[in-house]
Amino acid sequence: MAEPVIAARDLSLVFATRDGPVQALSNFNLDIAPGEFISLIGPSGCGKTTLLRVIADLESATGGSITVNGRTPEQARLARDYGYVFQAPALYPWRTILGNVMLPLEIMGIPRAERAVRAKAQLALVNLSGFERKFPWQLSGGMQQRASIARALAFEPKLLLMDEPFGALDEIVRDHLNEQLLKLWAATRKTVVFVTHSIPEAVFLSTRIVVMSPRPGRITDIVDCNLGPDRPLEIRETPEFLRIAQRVREGLRAGHSYDV
Amino acid sequence: MSRSIIPVLTICAGLVLLWYGGAIWMNWQVVADTQARAGATPGLMDMVRLTLNHARPLLPAPHQILDELWRSTATLPVTSRRSLVHHAWVTLSAALVGFGMGTAIGVLLAVAVVHVRALERSLMPWIVASQAVPVLALAPIVIVALGAMGLEGLLPKAIIAAYLCFFPIAIGMVKGLRAPDAMARDLMRTWSATQAQVFWKLRLPASLPYLFAGLKVAMAAAVVGAIVAELPAGAQAGLGARLLAGSYFGQTIQIWAALVAAAILSATLVGLLGAAERLVARRMGARA
Numbered sequence: 416m417a418e419p420v421i422a423a424r425d426l427s428l429v430f431a432t433r434d435g436p437v438q439a440l441s442n443f444n445l446d447i448a449p450g451e452f453i454s455l456i457g458p459s460g461c462g463k464t465t466l467l468r469v470i471a472d473l474e475s476a477t478g479g480s481i482t483v484n485g486r487t488p489e490q491a492r493l494a495r496d497y498g499y500v501f502q503a504p505a506l507y508p509w510r511t512i513l514g515n516v517m518l519p520l521e522i523m524g525i526p527r528a529e530r531a532v533r534a535k536a537q538l539a540l541v542n543l544s545g546f547e548r549k550f551p552w553q554l555s556g557g558m559q560q561r562a563s564i565a566r567a568l569a570f571e572p573k574l575l576l577m578d579e580p581f582g583a584l585d586e587i588v589r590d591h592l593n594e595q596l597l598k599l600w601a602a603t604r605k606t607v608v609f610v611t612h613s614i615p616e617a618v619f620l621s622t623r624i625v626v627m628s629p630r631p632g633r634i635t636d637i638v639d640c641n642l643g644p645d646r647p648l649e650i651r652e653t654p655e656f657l658r659i660a661q662r663v664r665e666g667l668r669a670g671h672s673y674d675v
Numbered sequence: 676m677s678r679s680i681i682p683v684l685t686i687c688a689g690l691v692l693l694w695y696g697g698a699i700w701m702n703w704q705v706v707a708d709t710q711a712r713a714g715a716t717p718g719l720m721d722m723v724r725l726t727l728n729h730a731r732p733l734l735p736a737p738h739q740i741l742d743e744l745w746r747s748t749a750t751l752p753v754t755s756r757r758s759l760v761h762h763a764w765v766t767l768s769a770a771l772v773g774f775g776m777g778t779a780i781g782v783l784l785a786v787a788v789v790h791v792r793a794l795e796r797s798l799m800p801w802i803v804a805s806q807a808v809p810v811l812a813l814a815p816i817v818i819v820a821l822g823a824m825g826l827e828g829l830l831p832k833a834i835i836a837a838y839l840c841f842f843p844i845a846i847g848m849v850k851g852l853r854a855p856d857a858m859a860r861d862l863m864r865t866w867s868a869t870q871a872q873v874f875w876k877l878r879l880p881a882s883l884p885y886l887f888a889g890l891k892v893a894m895a896a897a898v899v900g901a902i903v904a905e906l907p908a909g910a911q912a913g914l915g916a917r918l919l920a921g922s923y924f925g926q927t928i929q930i931w932a933a934l935v936a937a938a939i940l941s942a943t944l945v946g947l948l949g950a951a952e953r954l955v956a957r958r959m960g961a962r963a
Contacts, residue, residue, distance in 0.1 A: 473861055492867055499865040505858040509880045509959035518876065519866045550960030 418485060420574055420606045421447040421470060425479035427631075428465060438631035439465045443479070445625065445634070449573070452600055452607045454617035454624045456663065457670065462632020463610045467576050470608065471499050483574070495523065497574040498567030502582055504559035506551040506566075512538065513547035516566045523570055537565040540599060557588040561595075568603075577609045581616070590648060593619055601644050614667075615651055618642075618660045626663055628670020636666035694737055695727070701734040702726040735928045743932040756912075763936050765913040769829050770901040770944075773836025777893055780837060781844025782886070788845075789852040789878070790870070806842050810835065810900060815907035832913075836900035840893030847889030851882025880959065887952040891945050898941045914940075 426443040429436045440462045447453050455463035468474040469481060472488035483491035491497065498519075506515045516534040525533070538544055541561040551559055560580055567575060581589045593616060600607055600620075611617050617624050618640055626636040640659050642650060650656050706725045710717055717725065727736040735743075747759040755761060784802065788794050814835050821831040855877050863873045905915025914933045921930035 471865055473864060492865065495867060497865070499862070501858050501861070503858060505856075505862055507859065507877070507880070509883075511960065522863075522866045522868045522872050522876070552960070552962060 418449075419446040419482075420449050420451075421445070421481070421483055421608070423466075423479070423481045426466075426469070426476050426481050427478035428462070428469060428474065429477045440469070440476070441631035441633045443632070443634060445637075447606060447608065449606055450604050452609065452620055452622045454609045454611055454621040455627060456611055456614065456617045456624055457627030457632075457667065458612075458629055460629040460632070461627040461670070462629070463627055464578050465632065467499075467578050467608060467610055471497060471576055495570060496572060497576050498570070498572040500560075500564055500567045500575070500577040500580045502579045504551065504556075504563040506559055506562060508551055511548050511550055512543065512554065512562050515551070515562060516569050519566060519569050525570075533571075534565070534569055537568045538562070540568065540602075541565045541595065555588075557584050557592060560584065561592065564596075564599075568599075573605055575605050575607045577607065579610050579612065582612060589613075589616070594648060596620065597646055614660050614663050617663065618656055619646060619648075619651060624659075624663055626666035626670065628667070635670040636662070638662050638666065691737055694734075698732065698734045698736040699723055699726045702729050702732045705729065705733065730928075731925050732927055735931050739928050740931045740935055743928045744935060747929075747932060748936075759914075759917070759932065759936055762912055762914050762917050762933070763940055766898065766901045766905065766915065766937070767940060769832035769904070769913070770836050770897040770940075772829060773833035773838075773900060774840055774894055774897040776833060777837035777840035777897065778844055778890065781841040781889065781893070782848055784841065784845045785848030785852060786874075788849050790874075802842065802845055805838070810839055810903055813838070814900075814904050818904060818907050832901050832904035835904035836897040839896040839900040843892035843896065844886070844889040847885040847892075848882055851885025852878045854878075854881045854885065883955060883959070884952075887948065887955070891948050891952075894944045894948055895941045898937060898944070902937060 423443050423445045426440055427438070428440040429438050443462075443466065455466060457463050465474060469476050470483055470488060472492040475488075481488060484494075484496050486494065486496075506512070507518065510518065513531070513534055516537055517530045520530040520533060535544070535547065538547060541564055543558060543561055543565060546554060546558065546562075551562070554562065560583075564577075564580065567577075581592050584592065597620060607620075609617075609620060621640045624638040624640055625634055626638065627633065628635045638659060642655065642659075703722070703726055706722060706729060710722075710725070726732070728739070732739070744759065747757060751758040751760075753760045753764075784798065788798055817835060817838075818831050821827070821834070852874075859877060859881075860873070863877055868876070902913065902915040902918070905913040906919055914937050917933035918930055921927065921933065
């Protein structure tokens with residue numbers, strides 16, 4: 416087996432809050448191989464976003480160990496190993512779409528001419544060619560989120576961390592973006608860690624689904640999702656798809672049973 | 676635009692009428708006493724005419740102030756000691772130098788307070804306390820102290836102006852530099868941006884609307900500061916000197932003309948800043 420991109424061993428994280436310590440992650444073990452599309456699914460408070468933020472070195476684990484490309488998360492962040500897509504587009508309003516996508520390249524000290532070429536290529540990949548000179552407010556929510564994906568891909572990281580990127584969008588736009596993301600993933604063969612609330616979204620996109628439960632945040636099930644690389648939207652009606660979705664649903668229910 | 680101009684003009688006309696009424700009412704007694712001493716008994720229309728054209732009225736009528744403004748700007752050479760243009764320039768230059776100094780100090784303080792946690796606790800209370808000292812009490816001390824050190828003319832006045840105008844800039848800029856939300860800052864962290872990059876590419880652009888709000892308040896404060904600073908120094912030149920000289924000699928029309936000149940000056944400067952703000956906002960993609 417290839418060297419895992421992410422390896423978490425007995426990972427735990429306790430937040431110190433005013434109401435006392437909160438266990439956000441507990442005994443979390445997971446290996447993610449290169450090229451996988453992993454979805455983290457679970458109810459609010461199950462620690463799925465926290466896990467993503469630990470991988471990105473935006474939070475620090477309080478116990479256990481985690482490596483990203485064989486390094487600590489901090490080393491991986493400093494080496495710019497990953498691109499991160501947040502729940503909201505978070506485009507800087509005073510920059511054009513092109514200016515926003517070029518921003519990470521600017522920060523990494525890439526020459527001006529090359530910045531524009533690379534940023535335009537990423538915008539083409541998310542079907543935003545022709546919108547380079549627009550400002551964020553001139554684009555719809557779905558287009559803004561696509562621009563933010565282009566921004567995360569701008570410096571071509573091999574690992575893409577996505578925190579409910581389509582959570583705020585309507586169902587139709589969401590389906591469309593899911594298809595585009597799948598194509599993007601097939602074309603670039605990146606490793607993706609994707610946080611979501613939605614069972615169909617997780618099953619449609621993933622190669623493996625990690626089902627999590629809250630208080631404390633832990634894994635209740637890991638579901639393989641071998642639907643193959645070619646997934647039209649209609650695949651959601653097939654028995655195989657429904658079977659996987661059913662198993663994910665059961666995993667979510669099991670994690671919840673004790674407090675219902 | 677043209678729909679809103681009629682109500683505005685109506686209100687302005689109403690205010691002018693009120694002013695004329697006030698001038699008649701306030702100057703009535705003075706005129707009546709003078710006439711009584713001279714043994715004259717003028718009619719109502721004559722009384723109104725006299726109250727609106729008194730040489731030293733309690734409240735000058737608008738046309739008297741305009742007349743004085745015109746006489747002391749357009750009909751006198753700029754070099755004349757009685758030219759309001761000359762005095763306005765003396766005040767303006769001190770206010771602008773003070774504004775520049777105050778802006779630099781305010782921005783630097785804000786940058787320091789935002790980046791060094793300890794400074795927020797130790798410096799902010801002093802910044803706030805500095806504005807609790809009445810500038811009217813402080814100005815003579817500073818002017819006299821600097822005068823004893825041989826510093827006279829523009830610089831002491833500019834320092835008083837700077838003292839008044841660094842405050843709104845520092846307060847606005849601190850808020851502006853802190854405006855970016857957690858997500859915008861986290862993005863910078865995922866790219867391993869340096870603190871300098873976070874400042875130039877995130878905090879500074881985000882702070883510009885707040886900076887302009889502070890600059891406008893500061894500009895008006897700088898003019899007030901320069902005028903106040905002219906009062907204790909023997910009032911040789913400047914709009915403050917005109918105010919003081921006018922009050923010595925009971926020249927109310929001259930006082931009012933200087934006041935109106937100061938107001939026009941401030942409004943023009945703030946207007947210019949507003950235009951600059953709109954220009955910057957357009958460059959930064961603001962909605963038209």
